[in-house]
Amino acid sequence: MKQKERLRILYVEDDPSSATLVERVLRAEGYEVIVATDGVTALEVAPRVQPDLILMDINISGMDGYEVTTRLRSVEGMQRVPIVAVTAATLRGDRERALIAGCDGYIPKPINVDSFPDQVRAFLGGLREEVESPEEKAKYLEDYSRRLVEHLEEKIRELQVAHAELYRIDRIKTDFIVLASHELRTPLTVIYGYTRLLLSNPDITGSIEEAGSPRFFLNKIAEATKRLNRVVGDILDISLIDANKLDLAMEPVLLGSLVASVMRNITEMGSDRQLTFEVEGLEDLPLILGDAQRLHQALWNVISNAVKYTPDGGKIRITGRVVERTIHLTVQDTGIGIDQDEQKRIFDRFYVLEDTSLHRSSKTAFKGGGLGLGLTVTKGLIEAHGGRIWVESDGRDEERLPGSTFHILLPLPEENADHQHPATDPLEES
Ligand code: ADP
Numbered sequence: 001m002k003q004k005e006r007l008r009i010l011y012v013e014d015d016p017s018s019a020t021l022v023e024r025v026l027r028a029e030g031y032e033v034i035v036a037t038d039g040v041t042a043l044e045v046a047p048r049v050q051p052d053l054i055l056m057d058i059n060i061s062g063m064d065g066y067e068v069t070t071r072l073r074s075v076e077g078m079q080r081v082p083i084v085a086v087t088a089a090t091l092r093g094d095r096e097r098a099l100i101a102g103c104d105g106y107i108p109k110p111i112n113v114d115s116f117p118d119q120v121r122a123f124l125g126g127l128r129e130e131v132e133s134p135e136e137k138a139k140y141l142e143d144y145s146r147r148l149v150e151h152l153e154e155k156i157r158e159l160q161v162a163h164a165e166l167y168r169i170d171r172i173k174t175d176f177i178v179l180a181s182h183e184l185r186t187p188l189t190v191i192y193g194y195t196r197l198l199l200s201n202p203d204i205t206g207s208i209e210e211a212g213s214p215r216f217f218l219n220k221i222a223e224a225t226k227r228l229n230r231v232v233g234d235i236l237d238i239s240l241i242d243a244n245k246l247d248l249a250m251e252p253v254l255l256g257s258l259v260a261s262v263m264r265n266i267t268e269m270g271s272d273r274q275l276t277f278e279v280e281g282l283e284d285l286p287l288i289l290g291d292a293q294r295l296h297q298a299l300w301n302v303i304s305n306a307v308k309y310t311p312d313g314g315k316i317r318i319t320g321r322v323v324e325r326t327i328h329l330t331v332q333d334t335g336i337g338i339d340q341d342e343q344k345r346i347f348d349r350f351y352v353l354e355d356t357s358l359h360r361s362s363k364t365a366f367k368g369g370g371l372g373l374g375l376t377v378t379k380g381l382i383e384a385h386g387g388r389i390w391v392e393s394d395g396r397d398e399e400r401l402p403g404s405t406f407h408i409l410l411p412l413p414e415e416n417a418d419h420q421h422p423a424t425d426p427l428e429e430s
Helices: 017-028 039-049 065-072 096-103 116-122 132-201 216-244 255-269 291-308 374-384
Strands: 009-012 031-036 053-057 085-089 105-108 251-253 276-280 287-288 317-323 326-333 388-393 402-411
Touching: 009 039, 009 287, 017 031, 017 116, 031 039, 039 053, 039 065, 053 116, 065 085, 065 096, 065 132, 085 096, 085 116, 096 105, 096 132, 105 132, 132 216, 216 255, 216 374, 251 291, 255 276, 255 291, 255 317, 255 326, 287 291, 287 402, 291 317, 291 326, 291 374, 291 402, 374 388
Parallel strands: 009 031, 009 053, 053 085, 085 105, 276 317
Antiparallel strands: 251 287, 317 326, 326 402, 388 402
16 A cells, blocks of 8 residues: 555545535544545546545446446556445345446445444455356346446437537527628618718718817718628628538639739728738739639738738738649738747637737727637638638747738639639728
């Protein structure tokens, strides 16, 4: 036995009152007691705490005590630890079943407080029980194997039912989001349309720069509506991507023209930012098959992020080349960069690295915050085109500005595909 001050007993028991009683009795005897409330926890805890004895309640939820015992016997370091079933199952054969499963003994419940410490001491001292007759042993073993398989079958059925239910609930959720987004978009379009109409009316006084004037307020309403529309659009897109319902209008697309159009939009919106744009290899890229509007949206998200996370005076470089049967685009900025452990997570929904209490809503201002959906949508859109997106950066540093490089791979169509009408003029960002 190990040299340590107190002997350690692991008690696997899901009934708190039984656990408390046994714990009290054993602590009074000087043992250290650790309670695990289910089998999976016991399997995880046992090798860590290396108990001198395990007391196993048989009737626990999930994996039962027999199964946990059998499994424990194949866990490193647990082959020789005495495991004693403590159970209210006292029918004929229950003792044998426990021994067959790998237990070394059997103590019926409710425990007898007076004799329990002696029973525990005996097992700690080396007492081991066994099923005496070989015929009985074979019979119980067969019985136990059958029970294990039946239990497995039952669990698989339960999982299948749970899976079907989750699938149904998920579909209801998606349908709801899709419907709600459509319903929200209709009034938003009306608000935006009428606000634009009012803005074009010469009777509206003031200017959009003149704080407090009617025109200034109207412009604020128009901007906020546009932004809200974009957020609703992102939420809708994510639901469609999740549900595999994204309809792509595939046509021949020239990525070079798409990038040029995105850059035109962005430079118009953020004309006050002192940023240099550089492009290389984009004009020579061959046609790909894709949804021009969706690809425009994806590229817009990545390039506008490069603008957002690069301070004034920085550079954004966009390159394109053909590698085997793939177009490889890169969007490289000289911005604040992204830490290694964040580089995968930024593609998760609602993942923003900025402190949301300092949120500034802007698509082009330096570190202007968003909802953290842009890259999730982008990843979904690129993958729906059979492509991949990832980022490389030497970490985040607002002083050193290590920058980030987003890589996008998009497959080229099969060699013999025949495409004649490239889509060169996708929807402008609005
Ligand atoms: P948001 O709409 O909030 O910008 P995104 O999904 O587009 O969300 O981006 C998620 C997070 O990834 C951003 O909040 C930002 O912290 C980080 N990020 C994205 N692009 C860059 C970049 N080019 N440089 C640095 N950080 C970036």
